[in-house]
Structure formats: C-alpha cells, structure tokens
Amino acid sequence: MYLHGTSKVNEKGHLEIGGIDTVDLANEFGTPLYVYDVSLIRERARGFKQTFENLNIPAQVAYASKAFSTIAMVQLADEEGLSLDVVSGGELYTALAAGFPRERIHFHGNNKSKEELEMALKNDIGCIVVDNFYELELLSSICESMRVNTKILLRVTPGIEAHTHDYILTGQADSKFGFDLQNGQAEEALVKALKLERIEVLGLHCHIGSQIFETTGFILAAKKLFEKLHEWKDAFAFESKVLNLGGGFGIRYTAEDQPLPAAQYVAEIIEEVKKQASHYSMKMPEIWIEPGRSLVGDAGTTLYKIGSRKEVPNIRKYVAVDGGMTDNIRPALYQAKYEAVLANAPLEKACETVSIAGKCCESGDMLIWDLPLPKSDSNDLLAVFCTGAYGYSMANNYNRLPRPAVVFVENGVAKLVVKRETYEDLIRMDMSIKEKINN
Structure with a gap:
C-alpha cells in the first residue's frame, strides 16, 4: 500500500x-x-516555486485550474503565490468570485467567445493566450471597440509528441490547439499580432501533453521555440519576454508510474532555457509553467x-x-x-x-x-x-x-x-x- x-x-x-x-x-x-x-497541495506548489526562487529565475507557476476548479481551490492557489490558468468564462468567473489577483490570471482556450474575451478585458486580466487567427482578429476588434489594451502569448504547436495517452496529446502538429510552428502559421500570426496597436505580444506558449514522466519533451520543445525566436529576432526585431512551456507533469497513480520530483522538472527546464538563450545571444525570458494534475x-x-x-x-x-x-x-x-x-x-x-x-x-x-x-x-x-x-x-x-x-x-x-x-x-x-x- x-x-x-x-x-x-x-x-x-x-x-x-x-x-x-x-x-x-x-x-x-x-x-x-x-x-x-491540503498540506500535500501546498507541498507540491512549493516544490515548483522554490526551485525558481532558489535559482533566482523570474517565473510564474500557474495552477491549471481545469484539473480542479472551485472557489476554495483558487483561494488556496493564491495563498501559495501561484498564478492561475483558466480556459473558460466559468473558470474565469470562479477566479474572480474567489478574489484571485487579476494580473496573475492567464486565459487559455481554442474557441473563446466574444463574451468571454470581453469579460477578460473588462476585468483587465494578466494575459490572454491566443490560439488561432480567428481569435486574434476577434480580440483586436474587441480591444478597439472597448478602447483597452491587453497582453498576449501566442500558443504554438512545436511538433513534439510526449509519451502519454493519445487522447491527451496536444503538442504534435495534428492538434486542434495553437499555431503550427513548422508550416509558417506561427510566424504569420506573430507578424499580424505585432502590427496591432492595442495588443502586446509577451511571448510564446506551448503544451506538449499530459502525465509526462521525463524532461526530454520539454527540452526538445524549448530548442524548437528558440530556433524560431532566433529567426524572428533577426527578421522582426522580436524578443520573447515570456516563454511558457505548459504543464503535463506526471503523478503516481499506480506502481507503474514513476514521475520526477517537481524540482527536477523545473531545474532541467531552466538549464535548457538558459542554454538556448546564451547560444543565440538572447535575453533570458521569464519562464512560465502550468502544473495542474501534479498539484492536486x-x-x-x-x-x-x-x-x-x-x-x-x-x-x-x-x-x-x-x-x-x-x-x-x-x-x-x-x-x-x-x-x-x-x-x-x-x-x-x-x-x-x-x-x-x-x-x-x-x-x-x-x-x-x-x-x-x-x-x-x-x-x-x-x-x-x-x-x-x-x-x-x-x-x-x-x-x-x-x-x-x-x-x-x-x-x-x-x-x-x-x-x-x-x-x-x-x-x-x-x-x-x-x-x-x-x-
């Protein structure tokens, strides 16, 4: 047992x-x-946060609230100094009702409605993760009509397949999520976003899967993202202030599962991002991650x-x-x-x-x-x-x-x-x- x-x-x-x-x-x-x-949730949260803090790396650890979203859980995430990943108007409403700091809320989703985006802008949340061209145009239009500015990440699919169940793979090229990094969609999205006056592009986001027991996928994803960022720095003078490598960190359900400690996931991600930034002579971006299952x-x-x-x-x-x-x-x-x-x-x-x-x-x-x-x-x-x-x-x-x-x-x-x-x-x-x- x-x-x-x-x-x-x-x-x-x-x-x-x-x-x-x-x-x-x-x-x-x-x-x-x-x-x-609750003590175990706090321990898991601190396992992710403290590694960034100990290594003096600017970061946000955002709880992926889709794993378990209630007012009490959102308040507990706030107590532990986490940011919050929401994927619907309902999850955003829960966060607001819980009194969660709006500047630490990140809004995800592949089909955000006009009403959901208006809700996010009205409440001046920290970041909207833009998933497709439709959303980018819709968000820009709403910002203009409301006369507000917002910050975004562009979600990209880096073509990395994590070792996980087929139903929950999200980082490969054939996915409903994000702009494809390989076929030019991501670059097209960046060019369009950089021209929008009321939108600031903070950086890139990717998510390669769930219940992941090693760091190889995260390292490969970081390499692919930096390859493109290097191209975009030369072509568009764009440098990513934020690099969000998503979540998917595994947990032990049965004896077959052998997850890594949170600190090891974080340390190896940091090491690779520092290595890539140095290799391409780029500024070290703020690292964001999104543990959900691994916290609760x-x-x-x-x-x-x-x-x-x-x-x-x-x-x-x-x-x-x-x-x-x-x-x-x-x-x-x-x-x-x-x-x-x-x-x-x-x-x-x-x-x-x-x-x-x-x-x-x-x-x-x-x-x-x-x-x-x-x-x-x-x-x-x-x-x-x-x-x-x-x-x-x-x-x-x-x-x-x-x-x-x-x-x-x-x-x-x-x-x-x-x-x-x-x-x-x-x-x-x-x-x-x-x-x-x-x-």
Whole structure:
C-alpha cells in the first residue's frame, strides 16, 4: 500500500488523511466524498516555486485550474503565490468570485467567445493566450471597440509528441490547439499580432501533453521555440519576454508510474532555457509553467460505500460502490488506472481479487479492474487514491446522480468546500411543459 502526503493508518486501524479518520469523514459528510489533503497541495506548489526562487529565475507557476476548479481551490492557489490558468468564462468567473489577483490570471482556450474575451478585458486580466487567427482578429476588434489594451502569448504547436495517452496529446502538429510552428502559421500570426496597436505580444506558449514522466519533451520543445525566436529576432526585431512551456507533469497513480520530483522538472527546464538563450545571444525570458494534475492529483482521495456484490464463477467478482463514472469518468474515458484500499481496514491482508463497479446503468462504468482486497461487506468503505485531478471537474449527473461533496482536510480540521448536490438541485433548472408560457 502506497500512501501519499499526510495519509497514514491510525491507531484504530483506519485510513487517516490530514489528521482525520476517513471513517469519521464518511459518517459526517456522506459518500461518495472527495477528500483533499491540503498540506500535500501546498507541498507540491512549493516544490515548483522554490526551485525558481532558489535559482533566482523570474517565473510564474500557474495552477491549471481545469484539473480542479472551485472557489476554495483558487483561494488556496493564491495563498501559495501561484498564478492561475483558466480556459473558460466559468473558470474565469470562479477566479474572480474567489478574489484571485487579476494580473496573475492567464486565459487559455481554442474557441473563446466574444463574451468571454470581453469579460477578460473588462476585468483587465494578466494575459490572454491566443490560439488561432480567428481569435486574434476577434480580440483586436474587441480591444478597439472597448478602447483597452491587453497582453498576449501566442500558443504554438512545436511538433513534439510526449509519451502519454493519445487522447491527451496536444503538442504534435495534428492538434486542434495553437499555431503550427513548422508550416509558417506561427510566424504569420506573430507578424499580424505585432502590427496591432492595442495588443502586446509577451511571448510564446506551448503544451506538449499530459502525465509526462521525463524532461526530454520539454527540452526538445524549448530548442524548437528558440530556433524560431532566433529567426524572428533577426527578421522582426522580436524578443520573447515570456516563454511558457505548459504543464503535463506526471503523478503516481499506480506502481507503474514513476514521475520526477517537481524540482527536477523545473531545474532541467531552466538549464535548457538558459542554454538556448546564451547560444543565440538572447535575453533570458521569464519562464512560465502550468502544473495542474501534479498539484492536486495525488492530494485527492475518493471515499465510497460498498454495496452489492456479484460473482461470476471462474470469471470475475464484482464489488459495486455508490459512485462511479459520474464522479470519476477517467477509467471509462482514458482507461485510467487507480489503486484503492478498504479505508476501514487498510492493513488487512487481501484474500480475493475483485473489480470495482460503479452504480451507473452502463457496462463500462468500472472504476478498477482486478483489485486485490480483503473480503468486503456492504457498508465497508473503499478509498480510491489520486482522484484529485479531473474527478470533480469532470463530474456529471448521468442517471440523475447528484455530484459528491468536497472536503479539505489539514492539521486535523475538515472544511466542507463544496456542498453535496441534492435531488432538488438536479431539477432546479428544469421547466415543466405544464407551466403557462408568458407571451
């Protein structure tokens, strides 16, 4: 059993997180329940930031809020001095509602609407990451009509394929994101952007993938970006003030995963950027990165109550829980793998292999295949580890199941940060066909 952060087995023989017994958490807040180890999030954030600070490198570490966006999480990111990466009007609205410093907000996305861009400009956020020619023209038009200026990064695809799942590759040439660096699109975009009076081009952005366990991809991306920046310095007298190499830093979901420490990712990225800047006699740009999963992924644990059991002789044993693809769609979507234990008996020796089924009316609603567990009964508590990224943020109401509550735990204190949805919440936006239509 591999335990992350402050997780441990307490004197009662129960799993404990943040100084609180998970059995007590389940009894107080119900299940399914997302539990976040706040101390581990802080540790991960400082692991990225402190390396830049120790090496005296100007930088921004922007939390990629798509991994887990709530008011409480955004406020925690602010407490740790992070910047914030948002990709929609909803994530931007959450950031503003949380009181996050606007100058540290970066707005991403491949199809930002006119209303979203107006919202960003009205609130004078720090940077807009422009993804395509349509957006560049639209943004310029809005700036002119609102008589405001803004700062941008141009997102480019450097042609680097990270070692990750095909569904979450974003840096290769065939991608819906960014201006292609190889076919001239990026240069065309730069030329157009430099002519726009109300837009300042800070630099370039790229993102090469997700769940990356080595630094080779980041180093190759930096080399490709600097090759172009060298050309553009000579051709257009343009020097990049900012170089954003994105995120995608991996975490440990199972024993198969071997991520690097945050400090190693950062140190090797810094080394390569310094090397390239020196090689081309260019000013050292400010380095931006965007960790998301690597800040919150292994800090999250989902607690479920075990219910029914089905045994297919000589084939499989199914154990069902009170959640599933509505609170964690990643196994169905990506074939993602997880580890889990009985939270009320984590040290008890496994005596059978079972597959953990969700309660949705879908054969594909399976959370974990072939999990060694002690013999379990209904009302036992299952703890699935490393669900902090893309669990709550991708949660849904399929089969009209309410989304779970979210609890932050730290130093023996539990704080409810997202209430559990009720059945009333599920129908709150519904309209009856029996109601009179006002003309």
